[in-house]
Amino acid sequence: MASAAFAPNRLLGWLLSFLVHGAFLAFLFFGVSWQRHQPAPMMAEIWSDVPKPATAREVTAQPAMPVTPPPTPVPTPVPPPPAPPAPPAPKSPPVAETPNPADIALKKKKQQKAAQEEKKRELARQRDKLLAEQLRQERLDALKEQRQDEQRRVEAELQRRRAEQLAQNAQAAQAAQLDRYKLAIIQKIRNSTEVPEGVPDGLTLEVDITILPDGEVLGPVRVIKSSGNPRYDAAVLRGIQNAQPLPLPSEVSLRRQFRTTHLQLHHEK
Amino acid sequence: MNITSDITLISLVQQASVLVQMVMGLLLLVSLLSWSYIFSKMMTLAKARRQTSKFEEEFWAASDIATLYQRASSRPDNVGALERIFESGYREFLRHRKSGTLESAAVTSGVQRAMKATFQREQDRLEAHLAFLATVGSVSPYVGLFGTVWGIMNAFRGLANVGQATLAHVAPGIAEALVATAMGLFAAIPAVVAYNRYAHDADRLASRFESFMEEFSNILQRQFKPTGR
Incomplete structure (x- = not known):
């Protein structure tokens, strides 16, 4: 009778006991820092006014510059392809005017030759086109990279400026606090100083x-x-x-x- | 300051000597056990308090004691301590009545003895394991201190071989040893608090049982008179 009433409590008690110890150990491991860190001294470069105007100009100039270059590379590579197809067109019409049967074989040969040349030219043209395309792509990539570089530089500049600002603020705050405490010291000294007459x-x-x-x-x-x-x-x-x-x-x-x-x-x- | 910088909890325990480690293990075991008792005891006492209040309410509100008795004896597993005391007393009273004892004093003292026996059994149950908590509370700091003294002794013995002794040579050993004291205190403090608290709780419950016993024997005595007449 008695053991029946006590058993679940004992079990729950053990469970909670393990829980408490686990929680305490977890606290010891993660809640208490066993290492002692000396706060690292803060270094701050104080720039009076040199970086500010420079970065401001860059920031405004950068967006304008990259916008104009991309359209220019597109038209320049387009003209070369139309030039090669012009010559083969006028050659074929004169060949078609001769109805001589003896010439048919020759004509056929000629036609085949023409077709082959045509094919060659076509291939050449395609090669040219591919080359041009490749060139264009390369130039575009280069431009893109340049633009990314510039953007990165601008961001770095901005970040540096922000860090400088923060450092300056912190220094200013510390200086203000130092002044405040100094004032308190002076006040206390003044209060306990009895300045003689005269x-x-x-x-x-x-x-x-x-x-x-x-x-x-x-x-x-x-x-x-x-x-x-x-x-x-x-x-x-x-x-x-x-x-x-x-x-x-x-x-x-x-x-x-x-x-x-x-x-x-x-x-x- | 930098001497302690590479000390972590794990390394503190790992680098301690075997005896200190044994002390730590023992203290951890004791702490686990005492916390398990703390929780189970807390629940047991809370349940006993709840059941006692409930039964007192029922008892003073009930018009017929016989029905209460029937209910209590019909489900012996599920009744509180006070109800068991009541049941044993009333059973004794019924037995007397059945056997035709007419003397009021004999019946009352018999009933009281029966209730006293149950009361002592219940009190024993309420106070079970409290002695363990008291022992942990008083002994485990000493056990931890023993581990610490042993550890510090070792630390100083190691110092004997070093020509130029600095604090850096003993500090880690002392830190290791002090972990044992910390563990002893960690085991002892809750145990002492729980012991005091639960002993007080058990005392209060016991005094409630006792006053109920007195009142109930009075009631039975009054009931006895008309039937005896």
């Missing part, structure tokens, strides 16, 4: 600081360009020490750029 407006102090990942300033602050007012300089240096920890971006890649930071501190009321 310091004139418009002073600018330039310093280089080394910031640890936790926002602490490492070692002494290097003054790059003094403001000219030693009291202001001292106040700002004190302010930098008081402002620790300095605000840093949470992204590691951005934070690395703040290892050594150049700051311009401007004094105004």
Whole structure:
């Protein structure tokens, strides 16, 4: 009685157990990346204005050029074929005017000869035609290839331009973010700086600081360009020490750029 | 950082020493078994809860206990735990009545004993395999730790032959060994959670059974009086 009620549950339990383990293993295999990749540094070439006008001209010029060439090769090979058939036509009528029976055999021979020549000429003409056709085809192919090449070049150019644009955008975004964080740092320093009385407006102090990942300033602050007012300089240096920890971006890649930071501190009321 | 770059899960298991591999295999087996118990127990307990609620409802709504008894005894395979307790108690009561026992206390205590016996059997069934889950929960971390200690010992022994020891020499061995601990924890955590949960569930069901037994023996005692008179 008891075993009858329990058996299906046990079976289902085993099944689900295997399912859980399978799912967990699958997660371990595919969900967790066991390799550690260092993000590759991004390289960007910055082009100010050289490629843009060139590609623009090419883009507009290319469609016009390939459209005109295809009709020209078609008429040129056509004229040669009509020339050969003209000569045999006038020869046959004079032969037909002589009713002499003795001449019949000769005539027949002549006719046969004419027919043979005709055949030969026909063959020659066909050969010419074939050759012409082949030539035309080759020229068309060459043209087509040329056009494809040009198209490919245009596409490559466009793609490169797009990539450049993207890179530029990314750089601009990063620069904007860097500026924002820099501004936050300067703001914090300014907030913790007590500027003594009697310091004139418009002073600018330039310093280089080394910031640890936790926002602490490492070692002494290097003054790059003094403001000219030693009291202001001292106040700002004190302010930098008081402002620790300095605000840093949470992204590691951005934070690395703040290892050594150049700051311009401007004094105004 | 680059030391660990070529480590994958498979290589971690493959490169481990035989003893560590055995520990891993054992833990995998234990984990499979404990998960199978977790699921089957979950279904069994859910079914028991459902059947108990249903029978309680039926019992308190029924006007005639005798029909309930007939139904319960007619299909013994398909009744819940509480229904079986009820059935055994009522059967005992009928037997007493048939034999003409007039003493109320004797009948009641007999009925209670019969129900108690069934109750214990049912409780045993509800709590079956819970001990296994408890054992897995408490022991498998130690088993995993044993594998890890063994693996790390090997890693350091290998270090003895190397003149200049760097972290690169021991790190893979330690990583391999730690897989055993991870597996032990993976087996233990669900088992502990399930054990606590199911023990609580089984306790609640048992207390429901007990209160029902008390109430039912009261009812039987009241029924007994008029017939005994």
